[in-house]
Every structure is written in C-alpha cells, then in structure tokens.
Amino acid sequence: MCGICGYFAPKKFSHWHDPIHNMNAAIAHRGPNDSGVWREESVGMTLGHQRLAIVDLTPAGHQPMISQSGRFVLIFNGEIYNHKDIRKQVQGTRRKLKWRGHSDTETLLEAFEAWGIEATLKRTVGMFAIAIWDREKRSLTLARDRMGEKPIYYGWQGESTESAFLFGSELKALKAHPSFQRVIDRGALSLFLRHNCIPAPYSIYENIYKLPAGHLLELNESDLYLRQLTKSRPYWSLVDIVRSSISGQAQVSDKNAINQLDTLLRNSIRQQMVADVPLGAFLSGGIDSTTVVALMQAQSSRPVSTFSIGFHEAGYNEAMHAKAIAKHLGTEHTELYVNSKDVLAVIPKLPTIYDEPFSDSSQVPTFLVSEMTRRHVTVSLSGDGGDELFGGYNRYFKTEQWWNKIRKVPFWMRHLVAQGLLSVDAEVWDRTGSFLASVSKSESRWGNLSHKITKLSGVLNLNDTQALYRHFTTHWPFPDEIVINGGEPSTFVTQPPLHLDSASENMMLLDTLTYLPDDILTKVDRAAMAVGLETRVPMLDHRVVEFAWSLPLSMKIRNGQGKWLLRQVLYKYIPKEFVERPKMGFGVPIDGWLRGPLRDWADSLLDESRLRQEGFFNPAPIRQIWAEHLSGKRNWQYHLWDVLMFQAWLEKERVS
Numbered sequence: 001m002c003g004i005c006g007y008f009a010p011k012k013f014s015h016w017h018d019p020i021h022n023m024n025a026a027i028a029h030r031g032p033n034d035s036g037v038w039r040e041e042s043v044g045m046t047l048g049h050q051r052l053a054i055v056d057l058t059p060a061g062h063q064p065m066i067s068q069s070g071r072f073v074l075i076f077n078g079e080i081y082n083h084k085d086i087r088k089q090v091q092g093t094r095r096k097l098k099w100r101g102h103s104d105t106e107t108l109l110e111a112f113e114a115w116g117i118e119a120t121l122k123r124t125v126g127m128f129a130i131a132i133w134d135r136e137k138r139s140l141t142l143a144r145d146r147m148g149e150k151p152i153y154y155g156w157q158g159e160s161t162e163s164a165f166l167f168g169s170e171l172k173a174l175k176a177h178p179s180f181q182r183v184i185d186r187g188a189l190s191l192f193l194r195h196n197c198i199p200a201p202y203s204i205y206e207n208i209y210k211l212p213a214g215h216l217l218e219l220n221e222s223d224l225y226l227r228q229l230t231k232s233r234p235y236w237s238l239v240d241i242v243r244s245s246i247s248g249q250a251q252v253s254d255k256n257a258i259n260q261l262d263t264l265l266r267n268s269i270r271q272q273m274v275a276d277v278p279l280g281a282f283l284s285g286g287i288d289s290t291t292v293v294a295l296m297q298a299q300s301s302r303p304v305s306t307f308s309i310g311f312h313e314a315g316y317n318e319a320m321h322a323k324a325i326a327k328h329l330g331t332e333h334t335e336l337y338v339n340s341k342d343v344l345a346v347i348p349k350l351p352t353i354y355d356e357p358f359s360d361s362s363q364v365p366t367f368l369v370s371e372m373t374r375r376h377v378t379v380s381l382s383g384d385g386g387d388e389l390f391g392g393y394n395r396y397f398k399t400e401q402w403w404n405k406i407r408k409v410p411f412w413m414r415h416l417v418a419q420g421l422l423s424v425d426a427e428v429w430d431r432t433g434s435f436l437a438s439v440s441k442s443e444s445r446w447g448n449l450s451h452k453i454t455k456l457s458g459v460l461n462l463n464d465t466q467a468l469y470r471h472f473t474t475h476w477p478f479p480d481e482i483v484i485n486g487g488e489p490s491t492f493v494t495q496p497p498l499h500l501d502s503a504s505e506n507m508m509l510l511d512t513l514t515y516l517p518d519d520i521l522t523k524v525d526r527a528a529m530a531v532g533l534e535t536r537v538p539m540l541d542h543r544v545v546e547f548a549w550s551l552p553l554s555m556k557i558r559n560g561q562g563k564w565l566l567r568q569v570l571y572k573y574i575p576k577e578f579v580e581r582p583k584m585g586f587g588v589p590i591d592g593w594l595r596g597p598l599r600d601w602a603d604s605l606l607d608e609s610r611l612r613q614e615g616f617f618n619p620a621p622i623r624q625i626w627a628e629h630l631s632g633k634r635n636w637q638y639h640l641w642d643v644l645m646f647q648a649w650l651e652k653e654r655v656s
Contacts (some may be wrong), residue, residue: 002063003030003050003529004075004131004152005168007177008140008224010044022176024048027169030077030529033057038064038073044224045133045140048173049075054275054379054534060101067109068097071136074112077169078128078150079536080104081271086123090114117141118216121235125271125541129211131167138221142167146236147385147540148200148213148517151525155208156227157181163227165219166208170526171355174208175656181206182653189357189616190486193479193642196359199491199518201232204356204649213517214238236542239497242509245549246500257555258568260547265569268541269295269381277378280305282369282535283333285321287392287563287570287579288383292538294573296381297329305377306331309338309369311588325578336372338365340597343588347601350645351652353530359645360523361590361638367527374533384520385539388512389548390563391556395472396504401560403465403503411463418457426450427632450635451591465503469493472507473515475638482618502553512545591637595630602626602640605647614650617643 005023020037028035031050038047049063064075080086083104090110091097100106108130111120117132127149132141144152154167158179166174174180183206188198200210211217217232234240252260273279273296281293283306296304306326310319319335326333343364350363373380387393406414433449440446458471470493471477480486492513500506521537528535538544548556551565558564570579594602604610606626611619622643625636 002052002075002077003027003169003173004048004077004129005173006045006047006075006131007164007166007179008043008045008219009164009179010225018046019177020046020048023168023173024050026172026176029532030169032532034062036063038066040073040133040135043138043221047073047075047131047133052378052532052534054079054277056101056103057276058101061103061105063105065105065109067113068100069113071134072109072112073133073135074105074109074130076105076108076128076130077152078126078130078145079272079534080108080124080126080128081268081274081541082123082125083107086111086120089123117143118235121216125543127536127540129169139218140165140224141216141218142211142232143216143235144211144213146214146238146542147512147521147537147545149521149525149537149540151522152211153203153208154211154217155203155205156229157207160227165224165227171203171205171208172352183207184616186483186485186616187487187489189646190479190483190488191491192357192359192646193476193482194474194488195493195514195518196475196638196642197519197522198356198358199493199514202489213513238509238512238545241546242500242505242549243498245546246505249550249552252551254555254568257551257565258572261544261565262569262572264541264544264547265291265538266295266299268538268544270299271541272381272536272538273299275379278305278376279379279381280307280373280377281381282306282373282383283308283322283326283331284383285318285323285325285579286383287566288386288539289322290325290383290574290579291386291566291570292381292383293325293331294329294570297331298573303330303332306333307369307373307376307380308333308335309365309372310335311338311365321578325574328574328578334372334376336368338368340593342368343593344597344601347598347648349530351649354522354526354649357642357646357649358522358526359638359642360519361588361641363523363527364588366523367530370524370528370533370535371531374528374531378532379534379536380528381536381538382524383539384524384537385516385545386563386566388508388516389539389545389556390566391504391508391553392562392566393507393511394562395469396507397557397560397562399465399468399472399507400503402459403468406460414460418460421453421457422634424453425631425633426454426635429453430635451637454635466496466506469503469507469510473511475642482621484615484618504557505553590641591629591635594637594640595632599630602644605644605651606640616646616650 024035028050031052033053034051036049047064064073066073087107093114127145129150129152130143156165164179166177168174185206188202188204192198200212214234214236215232216235283289283293308319308322346364429450433446437446462468524535555565608619611617628634629636
C-alpha cells in the first residue's frame with residue numbers, strides 16, 4: 001500500500017518552491033518506507049510517491065517507476081493479486097524482456113507497454129489507484145479499482161495564470177500545493193448530512209472530485225494546456241454486470257453454488273495472503289470476517305493472526321464471540337477493550353485522518369483496531385462486502401415484507417401512529433427495551449429501542465419502497481434546511497442507474513455503488529493507512545462480485561434470513577452455533593457518551609453563536625435536537641455526530 005500524488009502546471013512560477021515534497025510529506029503515513037519524485041519539466045508534469053513495501057521490499061520496487069522503453073511513468077497505490085500470471089503472459093509476448101525485480105508495479109508497467117492501459121486494467125485482479133504519464137502521447141491517465149477500495153482525488157485549482165491540475169490519494173496531498181483554494185462546496189455538505197459521508201464524484205471542496213470506482217480518466221496534452229477536464233469512463237461497470245446477470249441468472253443447484261462460492265473465496269483469499277511482510281485479519285465474530293478467517297486458516301500451515309476490539313457497554317460488544325471463534329479455529333488472537341477515554345483520545349485525530357467530513361461513528365473502533373493490528377502485522381484482511389453482495393442488511397429482506405403490511409393501512413392512520421410513537425421520550429423507550437431484554441433474554445432485539453422506534457416512525461410516513469430505501473440511508477432528511485445555501489446535487493440514490501423488479505436487489509445494488517465505496521471502504525482505508533496498515537478485502541474480488549450477481553436472490557435471502565449462501569460455505573468450516581445470532585453493527589455508544597464524557601466537547605462545537613458566525617448551518621434545528629438529546633427525550637446521536645464531525649473538521653481546517 002502506498003500514497004500517490006502529483007500535479008501538472010503549464011509553467012513553473014518563480015515564487016514556488018517545488019511543492020511535490022510537501023505533497024509527499026502530507027501522505028507519508030500511507031507509505032513510510034520510501035519516498036520518490038519524478039519530473040518532466042519541459043511539459044510541467046510532476047509525480048510523487050510514498051511507499052509501504054509489501055511485495056519486493058528491495059529498491060527494485062521504488063516509485064515513480066519508468067517502463068524499460070522509457071515511455072510510461074507510473075505511481076501506484078494498491079496490490080495486483082494476479083500479477084505473476086500477468087507477468088508470464090507479458091513475458092510470452094516479449095521474450096527478450098529482462099525484469100529488474102518482482103514487484104507488481106513493474107508488471108503493470110510492462111503490461112501497459114504490451115497491451116495498453118485499459119486492456120491491462122481489464123486483466124487485473126486487485127485494488128489500486130494509479131496515475132500513468134505517457135511520455136510518447138503526452139497524456140495523463142488516472143484509474144481506480146473496480147469496487148473503489150483505493151481512493152484518488154483530482155481537479156483544477158488556482159487562477160488561470162497560476163493554475164495546476166492536482167491529484168492524489170488523499171486531500172491533504174492536494175492541499176499542500178500552493179494553488180489549492182480550499183473553497184467548501186455547500187452542496188457536498190448537504191450530501192454529507194444526508195449520508196454521513198460525501199459520495200463520489202463529489203468532495204468537500206469545489207472543483208475537486210473523487211474518481212468513481214471502476215473508472216479511468218484520460219487527459220491529453222491539449223486538455224492539460226487548455227485547463228479542460230474530460231469525463232471519466234468505466235473500464236468495468238457493476239451496473240452492466242447486474243443488467244446482464246438479471247436478464248439471465250444462472251440456474252444452479254444449492255450444492256453447486258456452495259462449492260463454487262467456496263472455491264472462488266478460497267482462491268481470492270489465497271491470492272491476498274501473499275506478502276513479504278507479516279499478515280493477519282480483522283475478526284469481529286460476524287459471518288463475513290469469520291468466513292475470511294476460517295478460509296485463511298484452512299489454507300495456512302501456521303496460526304493466522306487475528307484481531308478484534310470490544311466495549312464494556314452492553315449491546316455493543318462482539319469481542320467475546322470473536323474470541324470463541326478464534327479459539328475454535330486455532331488462530332493467534334489479540335483483542336483490545338476500549339472505553340470513552342480511548343475514544344476521547346481518537347476524536348481530535350479524526351479530521352486529519354479523514355481529510356473531509358466523515359461521520360460513520362464506527363470510524364473510531366476501526367481506527368483503534370487498525371492501530372492495535374499494526375503493532376503486530378503490516379497487512380490485514382477484512383470481511384467487508386459480504387452484506388452488500390449476499391443480502392446481509394436487515395433492510396434487504398424486511399423492506400418488502402414491511403411494505404406489504406404497512407401499505408394496507410391508510411396513510412393518515414400511519415401518520416397518527418408515527419406521531420404517537422415519537423411523543424414518548426427516548427429515555428422511556430430505552431428503559432422499556434432494557435426491561436424487555438431482561439425478560440426475553442434478547443438484548444440485541446430490544447437494545448437501543450428508542451432508535452428503532454424513530455426508524456419505525458419514519459417508515460410509517462413513506463409511500464413506496466424506493467422512498468423506504470432513501471429513508472434507511474438518510475440521516476438528515478432535509479439537509480438543505482440545515483445547510484445555508486446548500487443545494488444538494490443528485491446521486492445514484494436520487495437517480496438510480498438501473499431499476500430492478502426486486503426491491504431487495506435494488507437496495508443491494510445501490511449500496512454497492514454508494515454506501516460500500518463512499519462509507520465502508522473509505523472508513524477502513526483512511527483509518528488503516530493513518531497507521532501504515534494495508535487492508536485487503538477478499539469478498540470484493542470482482543470474480544466473486546460477478547458470481548454473486550449471477551445467482552437468484554433466493555440464494556442470498558432465504559426463509560427471512562440474509563447471507564444464506566455465505567452461511568452454507570462457512571458451516572463447512574465452523575459449527576453454525578458460533579455465528580447464529582442477530583446481526584450487530586460495528587458501532588459505539590455515542591448516544592450515552594454525548595450526554596457524558598463528550599458533552600463539553602460537543603457543547604463547544606454546537607454553540608449557537610459559533611454556528612451563526614461560521615455561517616454554514618442554521619443553528620435553530622441543531623440546537624433543538626441537542627437539547628432533546630441531552631434531556632433524554634430523543635436519541636439524536638447520528639444527526640449530532642454528522643454536525644460534530646463537520647464542526648471538528650472545520651476547526652482543523654481553519655488552523656491548518
């Protein structure tokens with residue numbers, strides 16, 4: 001894993017000290033082992049790289065790297081898991097080629113020479129963000145992996161006389177360039193309040209974009225000198241995969257489907273276990289991470305290193321389940337229990353780690369488990385992606401079930417019931433939930449009851465399944481009423497690229513296009529790279545993704561339970577009683593902490609005069625929900641965390 005950055009400037013300005021070293025330094029955490037710079041001053045192109053050495057630890061893997069012909073210059077963040085196969089194919093077409101080392105970077109470069117950039121990308125199995133300068137064509141190409149595991153930002157900044165095209169793994173690299181303007185995009189801020197992250201292609205800054213997953217962007221010499229920005233294009237499209245799969249889904253027996261998925265996952269995990277440095281895995285105790293660890297251990301002659309995090313607060317802790325699974329599988333397990341003091345220590349770091357506002361509260365335990373893991377290994381596999389591919393979220397298999405029931409009730413009656421539910425204080429609901437949990441011995445079902453009642457009330461006020469999905473993925477339902485001069489732009493959620501007959505499959509597709517890359521993968525990448533840890537996601541091997549979408553929904557959701565097929569694979573390696581329990585999110589008890597140890601911090605950021613002076617938010621609704629939350633009348637933890645994460649980011653932005 002590494003960090004990449006660079007810029008194109010049509011001329012060198014006299015007052016500039018070349019900023020590439022500052023850009024590299026800003027992302028040194030992504031690659032602490034080596035640093036490199038390459039320039040073509042006659043053109044105005046400069047590339048920078050920070051290396052975290054994983055494969056080929058020798059200087060032969062140094063970047064920026066130039067192809068043997070001298071035509072291509074590459075900076076690369078990621079791993080190409082099938083690069084040995086690609087290398088053999090390239091060698092077959094270029095028999096006189098003498099390799100300098102055994103890095104996947106060199107393999108990519110010579111493949112570009114043999115087949116071209118787009119054709120090479122289509123042959124890869126891996127995760128990556130890359131920038132390639134073609135010295136012959138004088139063109140720059142940016143590309144991102146199919147599922148969006150690795151990030152890349154880009155855009156024009158500066159006035160016409162001192163403008164530059166900037167690109168890099170993280171915004172902090174772009175911000176280190178003197179042309180960067182730091183103008184906050186209020187439309188993106190509205191999106192942030194709705195989704196708790198900023199979806200691609202937007203970023204928090206005007207004229208700076210995220211390259212969408214599976215896309216490449218090519219700028220030729222004319223584009224660069226005329227300060228033009230062409231539209232990116234897909235070299236692989238999940239929408240096209242789903243469209244063709246839905247029209248002709250495979251008719252396969254349960255047994256064959258189980259065996260095929262088992263083989264695909266084993267192969268993906270085996271490829272991703274290759275590294276020249278210590279490697280392990282996150283283990284939460286859920287279906288996805290347990291499957292990954294079980295298949296790792298089944299293919300390893302030594303105990304796999306596994307890592308989990310726990311909380312002392314009831315209803316948030318899965319560490320004991322992870323520990324039991326680790327013992328059964330025979331892994332070398334490490335766990336860390338955290339409390340509010342640990343969280344308080346992390347919060348000041350979040351704006352720097354995430355670079356732009358990001359408020360999935362599981363960012364905190366994700367950072368803490370990454371920090372702990374990095375003390376033992378350099379690479380960690382995770383189970384992310386299983387929910388979106390195999391129907392794991394409750395909304396997938398309950399939406400149509402709920403909708404078929406509630407639509408029979410007149411809207412006016414549903415609205416009255418919703419108002420009645422919301423009239424009861426959150427504290428009363430939570431006390432009721434605690435009592436019911438003790439009586440029924442089902443803590444996960446009745447825990448955080450006030451939040452569940454709030455969600456139910458919102459559902460009762462909706463008109464169709466698409467509105468239901470939007471409700472489930474929304475924090476602030478009317479963000480433009482909160483953000484001054486917001487103007488929320490469209491996204492895949494508001495304008496779906498494909499409409500499927502099944503509401504469940506519609507939601508799975510939209511989550512894979514948006515929630516997965518913009519929230520889940522962003523959360524893991526930034527948290528892990530902040531401590532120099534590489535993460536790999538075997539479930540997101542594109543061959544696994546394509547296979548999952550080739551199957552009918554009944555292979556994923558069956559008898560009111562999600563991940564049916566994935567569970568059957570897992571049961572080959574571990575008894576089902578280890579994982580047969582209600583799903584628990586990787587969350588933290590933010591609601592109670594905001595009323596307790598985090599209260600003073602939050603009070604300062606939510607001060608009415610401060611909000612008014614900064615001019616981004618309408619203070620009245622924010623102050624109202626803060627008062628309701630403190631009183632226990634309602635649980636507004638997610639809405640408040642959105643605002644607090646922006647405020648904390650803005651505070652850091654103003655002093656950096």
